[in-house]
Amino acid sequence: PLKLLQPKTVPKRLGTSQKKPREPQVPRSLIKEIFRHFAKMPMTRDAFKIVEKCSDRYFKQLSDDLEAYTQHAGRKTVEAADLEVLMRRQGLVTDKMPLNVLIERYLPLEYRKLLIPVAVSGNKVIPCK
Numbered sequence: 001p002l003k004l005l006q007p008k009t010v011p012k013r014l015g016t017s018q019k020k021p022r023e024p025q026v027p028r029s030l031i032k033e034i035f036r037h038f039a040k041m042p043m044t045r046d047a048f049k050i051v052e053k054c055s056d057r058y059f060k061q062l063s064d065d066l067e068a069y070t071q072h073a074g075r076k077t078v079e080a081a082d083l084e085v086l087m088r089r090q091g092l093v094t095d096k097m098p099l100n101v102l103i104e105r106y107l108p109l110e111y112r113k114l115l116i117p118v119a120v121s122g123n124k125v126i127p128c129k
Helices: 028-039 045-072 080-089 099-106 109-115
Strands: 119-121 124-126
Touching (some): 099 109
């Protein structure tokens, strides 16, 4: 009767399997919506898989480049200037096409207000253009 009351020993696992942490990904719905917006045509599942893989690689490369710029500057935080340098190196931002023009052209109004702060007094916008 004493053997029944003793706790059972559980054997320890040797080499416990730990799950690999998954890298964050851009949501599939967002990729599909962006592609639909710019391509304005449907795509097959095979084509979507390729677009998804390319966008993952693209954003991975962007983040690696931004990390390199901040480390080169001796900082630990990515700043807007780093992003502008990256976009300039990609040819998206030029002297004829500044970052503010891209923001005004492609982003909705609520994001524009966050990225390009302007003071409004009555019907006047400060600073004047």
